[in-house]
Amino acid sequence: MASFSGCFPERIFGTLGELECDGMNEIRYYDFLKNRRETLTPAQLLKVLDLRGHGGGDFGLVESFVREIALAGQRVDKANYLKTGPLETFNSHLYVFAAEHARKTGKVVNIQEFKREFGVKDFS
Known part of the structure; x- marks a missing residue:
């Protein structure tokens, strides 16, 4: 149950494994083939992803997009956040x-x- 907690846990099942996110700080991965569990934080994910895809450009686009959504409606100087116009x-x-x-x-x-x-x- 997630009511009043402010977070929305997610669970995704695939053919080779399972992802579970607490909605805040951790992503847990279970590999069905290797019978192994791993817990990652967002900071660790950045290292794992190595900012692949167009030399990190894809990551930068997604990061800017997500930040823009997160700041929607807030009175913040978005010029510090938006990378391109x-x-x-x-x-x-x-x-x-x-x-x-x-x-x-x-x-x-x-x-x-x-x-x-x-x-x-x-x-x-």
């Missing part, structure tokens, strides 16, 4: 599209010409 996000995607275009055509892309060719306004 819409302009940075737009430009980073534009550069990826330009790089992909260069890869497919085998030609160096001038980003200003690329923007003009596709009708992208300069928002900077």
Whole structure:
């Protein structure tokens, strides 16, 4: 029972193991094949994950997203928390599209010409 406690324990069963979270500080893992239990804290998980995925970028995106949700409605200076805004996000995607275009055509892309060719306004 979790009423009035402020935490919501979760339990997930898979074919190879089980995850149990107390909703606050610990994640317990049970490996069915090895018959082994392990308890991890969020700090330990960061070490285990090694911030994989785009050099830690994926973790950073998720961390920023979760922090933004957690701070919703609070009066905090979110500028200290948000890593990028819409302009940075737009430009980073534009550069990826330009790089992909260069890869497919085998030609160096001038980003200003690329923007003009596709009708992208300069928002900077």
